[in-house]
Amino acid sequence: MAKQISDSKLGILGGGQLGRMLIQEAINYNLTTLVLDPDTDAPCKHIANYFECGSITDYDTVYKFGKKADVITIEIEKVNIEALEQLEKEGKMVFPQARVIRLIQDKGVQKQFFKENDIPTAPFQLANSKEDMLHSHIAFPYMLKQRRDGYDGKGVMRINSAEDLENAFDSHCLIEEIVDFEKEIAVIVSRNSNGEVKTFPMVEMEFNAEANLIEFLISPSTYPDHIQERAEIIAKNIAAALNVTGLLAVEMFVTREGQILVNELAPRPHNSGHQSIEGNYVSQFDQHLRSIFNLPLGDTRSISNAVMINLLGEKGHEGVARYEGMEKIMALEGVYIHLYGKKYTKPFRKMGHVTIVDQNREAAIEKANYIKETLKVIS
Template identity: 45%
Template sequence: MKQTQFSSDFTLGILGGGQLGKMMLYTTRKWDIATYVMDKDDTAPAFQGCDVFFEGDIMQYEAVMEFGEQVDVLTIEIENVNVQALQDLEDKGIAVSPSAKVLNLIRNKARQKSFYQKQQIATAAFEVYPKPNLGHERSYPFIWKSAEGGYDGKGVKVIRQASDLTDLPQAECIYEDMIDFDLELAVIVARNYDGEMKTYPVVEMEFHPEANQVEYVICPARINMDISDRARELALKVSESFEHVGLLAVEMFLTKTGELLVNEVAPRPHNSGHYSIEGAITDQFEQHVRCVCNLPLGATESTVASVMVNLVGEEGHNGKVIYDGIEDILALPGVTPHIYGKKETRPFRKMGHVTVVASDVVEARELAEKVKGRIRVVAEV
């Protein structure tokens, strides 16, 4: 008889206890899949929902090895993990998704961009430097990106003049052309061990101009069918090139001339798929569990127009969190807040998101603007 993951001794391990891990647990609790989580902080959002919580550093080799040897399938909710430990666990027969090879490629932006170049995947022109280079020949302005460790707008900066390079980390980086784009788009691709693949609808992302964080994710993107088809085909090409297992969020630029350029990818559930909890037949977190457990993939179609609103800490606020105005937005039709469980807020820290659903995308986007104006993530006075 085939081993089953449901109500059995099977164990799924998640490295990282943040909000993405917490939202994966919505599915594992629903299906009674035993789930272990490791994070160095026992106040992590996923602490309450898992079967067993391990307090440990996911960047520490011995901790990851000890944790991984206790599970049947191991996945991540953040890229900053000890990749050598993942490789050694794979060599011991543990199913690791994404694989150490894929993660090693993706988590370093210099390697990731060079991979696109080798695979003939369109991306912005770039150069790699061992550290910020004042003697470059690139015209201003351009984009500096840290090769490792950047996330949520960190590790990215617009360089308008030579002095902008002086205070940057002295570590490997890339210089990238600024793209004259119309829209920033994203497509999530799901792939299981059997090679079954599905794409979610193309979404449109609107970013905060200062923090470089997503403020709104709009589904469906306000583009024509030709662009939508090309974006999904490009995302599939990227996924096939990596041969990943799990979710792959493919972010891309739509240029003024109609070209699609891959910006970067994330091998896990992603901000661009949060809308799917209320807006799709199969939400991205359930889909990721299906992928890594090699289960049949769920339908990816949207059931309703939706917009995700990011909830981040207000500037000037540090301390115990208050969601000022949450009662107001709960009174609005089609509005569902998701609070991540982080007790302390700080400027631009991701604290939650709100899904807004409506009969069409115009109505959903207008309602999302109201939500954004009525809720503030602040600290107790």
Template identity: 60%
Template sequence: MKENNIQDLKLGILGGGQLGRMFIQSAMDYNIDVHILDPDPDAPCKNVATSFTVGKLTDYDTVMKFGKDCDILTIEIENVNTEALRALEKEGVRVFPQPDIIELIKDKRTQKSFYRDHDIPTADFTLVDSKTDIAKLGKFPSVNKLGKEGYDGRGVQVLRTASDIDKAFDVPGLIEDLVDFEKELAVIVARNERGECRTFPVVEMVFHPEANLVEYLFAPADVSAEIAKKADEIARNVIDRLGMVGLLAVEMFLTRDGDILVNEVAPRPHNSGHQTIEGNITSQYEQHLRSIFNLPLGDTSSRAKAAMVNLLGEEGHTGPAFYEGLEKVSAISGVHVHLYGKKLTKPFRKMGHVTIEENDMELLIEKVQFVKEHLKVISNV
């Protein structure tokens, strides 16, 4: 790649949701045009992309047709046709993360096996093909995860006793030990083609008890320097072992015994990095761009203590979205609202997020609670 010539390269993204939308906002700073493929004709990227193509991400011919005119291809979601991406690579299109890595990560069975094969700490697990396998195993309490297509809390079931077998998935997946954890942590790490690697400070996530997705998080996490260093080293080790180019979110459990176990990874910008837009010198979106264009990676230092609150559609509300309490929340110092351009809300749908910068931890917690209590995504219909 010629120096200072990245503006001449055509960048394509498979997926046009909120992650793509926020990535485009970073790409604009570099005069990079972004072309989107997404199956939803009203996806959040529709009105901000240079071009927007409606098509199925798992269809070989659709991905080939879209990708053949691109110089660089990346993803916003793992459920894409990796066979087409491999074929495009052979035709000279640069694909990041690499297709084989997407293929490995999008199946939790191969992802978890990779950890075991490379001595990366993770919860003990057994591969299963059906409910019958799970019943024969008789391992309770445990967590049953789908091999493929689990996303945003879907595809995970906690089986506490044998009576929960009916909740299990009757398709290939895995049974994992139920970890007695103290905190759920995440580290976002980026790596470019030169092998340069940078991490963001470890964050602490709090999950919604019903939706099983991140409700809010704090950055940096309230952990010791030793634990933060260990989490950082694990994240670097994972991306190095993969040999991956791009951005990788590494979700981990901090056990009550002080061990750190990798839960799962996402090879793209991630919910656990939204706060970096305001909270860090370089955002996760700019860092992803830097990594796939083989630019020097940016400074990931924190500007301040920060929090992120996901805006989820309220239970009992389906229809045109209305943001109740927006004026109240916008009046609070350090609060930044990010809405995703989704016209329709439904229960637990990710509709936006709020980042909060505040160096006083007690005040930060108070502001998180204020946002959670006062900003609601409802439908007036």
């Protein structure tokens, strides 16, 4: 007889805040959780049933850890794929599948996948040297992205002219035409092994211009229905083309002409879905568990307007974290605070998030702006 979810062991590669929130949901199912992370003070350490400090990119460490679990998942893509492939061969369930993680680890391969599957995306070119960058068929200015290991705005730079190439990345890169976009949006799609698929309502994102990571998220979107429906169809088409099991976050641009272009994918719970914990009938973390254990998918509809703010470490502060203004924002209605259990802060480090839910969209945004100015992560 197949194991029930409460009789299973879930191995999570990565012990950061995404793993922490996944475990918080897993506790509701009496699911045994095992975590591997290189940080001795990882946010998951004290809430996982089993925590191991070790490299998630080392073959032997990942392979031995994976043998302890029934189902293996990730909270970050930078993991050892060869170990996951071997575990799959030996019958372990790995979701998202190793082949999906391999594709998404490389932004160049990811963009080629878009092209081959008629997924709308910005024009691009692969570059293996600064000579390629200089003689690109994409004119200056353009965006230069490292093909591997970039995240939260790292590994991305704007190249305005040939002079900028002196400081360009010395690695295999992706050259991308700059998109004149009106808004950045995201759709999270879930898919279980039975092929059941559901999307969360499209959200709108605002980025911190200096750190280039999500600072402000509004759900659901107020774009016309035809744009929201098109974004959801694109997300479903990508999930189907990948034949992925689990969650897939699809980040997109809406251009000023109303065109939708796919930017990047993340095959896991994502920053663009945190508001779903309070703002939707099912959270992205619950949905991920349902997907990877092949259970019926939950109701993704929004309960209310929800605005999510990332709590980032303040500039000029590095050390043991303190949270200034906490009591002031706790006095507001519909405010939910999530701290990630990180002892030390540094500039722009993700230390937590706050979600504001309100039936009045403008009131939720007003509260969010107040919180942004009031709650500070300092040392």
